[in-house]
Amino acid sequence: MLAVFLVLLFILQIFSFYIIALLYMKVSKFSDLEKKQQKLMAEMDDAIGAYLNELKEENDRLIQIIDKRSANTVLIREHVEEKTKKTIEDLANDQTDTFSMKPLKFPVNVALKSYQSSVPKVVNETEENQYEEKKDVRSVAIRMNDEGKSIEDIAKKLGKGRTEIELLLKFK
Numbered sequence: 001m002l003a004v005f006l007v008l009l010f011i012l013q014i015f016s017f018y019i020i021a022l023l024y025m026k027v028s029k030f031s032d033l034e035k036k037q038q039k040l041m042a043e044m045d046d047a048i049g050a051y052l053n054e055l056k057e058e059n060d061r062l063i064q065i066i067d068k069r070s071a072n073t074v075l076i077r078e079h080v081e082e083k084t085k086k087t088i089e090d091l092a093n094d095q096t097d098t099f100s101m102k103p104l105k106f107p108v109n110v111a112l113k114s115y116q117s118s119v120p121k122v123v124n125e126t127e128e129n130q131y132e133e134k135k136d137v138r139s140v141a142i143r144m145n146d147e148g149k150s151i152e153d154i155a156k157k158l159g160k161g162r163t164e165i166e167l168l169l170k171f172k
Helices: 002-094 108-117 125-131 137-146 151-158 162-170
Strands: none
Touching: 137 151, 137 162, 151 162
């Protein structure tokens, strides 16, 4: 019985050595895999660092370009202001007696009067009486649009282009 027991222990010992060898191989594979992962992480860190460095350099170049352009615009603005001051001073010195320095105004009434003179005669007498109270094309166009007339009809009645009527109605 002792011989059977010794043979059984010998077989179990050989089997346990085999299992230990298999486990050692698995652990070594995982350690190799871990080393590869560490190497990949180091390469990724290097790649991201290089990318960030390139991005930083590009941003620095952009900042330099913006600074140059802003400096150029400041110089141009100063140059234009100097020229404008000189021109104003020259005009003031040359024409102080004959030319008064009043700001120029372009009243809206002048534009409205030009529209009034270009209003054509309306074909239909009822429409003529209806729009007689309105003096300018803009008001007539808005009124006709409010009544539900189409843009083409308004343009025909007023003798204007379709796009001009559309613009008048957009900016009423």
